[in-house]
Amino acid sequence: MEPMNTASASAPASAPVDEPNWLTDEEQRVWRSYIEAATLLEDHLDRQLQRDAGMPHVYYGLLVKLAESPRRRLRMTELAMHAKITRSRLSHAVARLEKNGWVRREDCPSDKRGQFAVLTDQGLEVLKQSAPGHVAAVRQAVFDRLTPQQQKSLGEIMRIVAEGLQPSEAGADLPWLR
């Protein structure tokens, strides 16, 4: 979100010393569209998955990451990095998934501090059953509405934004190291 539209200082070249770089009207429209779409989309997917799979979107994403990994397992920190969430959040999430029987924890032999999160057979089963519905929801909400060119653009744009926010970036914060 941006500041209110009032007192919109537009010409960047004429701005005094410390006048903030307000978004232009067009930039504001873009930004608001983004916020609205992102909010509605996350809400939509959360609800779809909560209904059909009994878990929020983020948790589903964790199961997917595990399913794709070598022995259906990943170190906690790795999983957190892949999913772009803090380790604290992951700890809680895995605790819940463990209680559901979708995930199991295993000690790391080489590093006694380490823990593996392992996708159980039951977890894989839940994933198999809920995946088609989820994919359909994503298609219906996003891909079905965009031209191939727009899909490509979206990919490029979001890749750029994501890269800019990676913890490796200078000055960026490191969510999973806190």
Next chain:
Amino acid sequence: MEPMNTASASAPASAPVDEPNWLTDEEQRVWRSYIEAATLLEDHLDRQLQRDAGMPHVYYGLLVKLAESPRRRLRMTELAMHAKITRSRLSHAVARLEKNGWVRREDCPSDKRGQFAVLTDQGLEVLKQSAPGHVAAVRQAVFDRLTPQQQKSLGEIMRIVAEGLQPSEAGADLPWLR
């Protein structure tokens, strides 16, 4: 997120009757970029605003909406619709903002069930002070990294997605009516 990449059925024309329409590899890449960027971005902005303004991004957005409205006020339901959140969530949020003194509630004269959320002078002040920093964060994370053409594309794409998820859509759910 999508299902695991294994057993990727690609050709849509050759699929049997009920084979789910899995995302292609390219679609998956696009989708994952989107999820990563959206996650990192929301996290980044939340943290920035929590630090500099003492509230999460959504709450900041509420203040902005109010500041732009005629008498710095909006009916609860209207505000919820603008912000794309449920009325329940808004109730909680306004309660907190009220406790901070940023927002005040007022009865609606014409409808005794109704409530206005009103931005206080103090709330406006907080907004003024935190807006420049927030805009800078948005610029640095998004606009500074995209070409004008990409910015335009992003706007179009997100507008389409948002429209598809509006409650007016057939079959869409109506968050603020629950």
Next chain:
DNA sequence: GGCTGTTAGTTTAAATTTCAAGGAGAGGTC
């Protein structure tokens, strides 16, 4: 007026996320 169904908004409890702190092992250095 009384009845019925809907709307506006709140409230409670449960689930999830954040925040700050802490425990324990790893990896040095001396």
Next chain:
DNA sequence: GACCTCTCCTTGAAATTTAAACTAACAGCC
């Protein structure tokens, strides 16, 4: 070994969000 620092992960409490009642008021109808 003692010590220091960093890493891995967890924990508990506070904040926020969700889900499901719930109250009060409107609105139409008889």
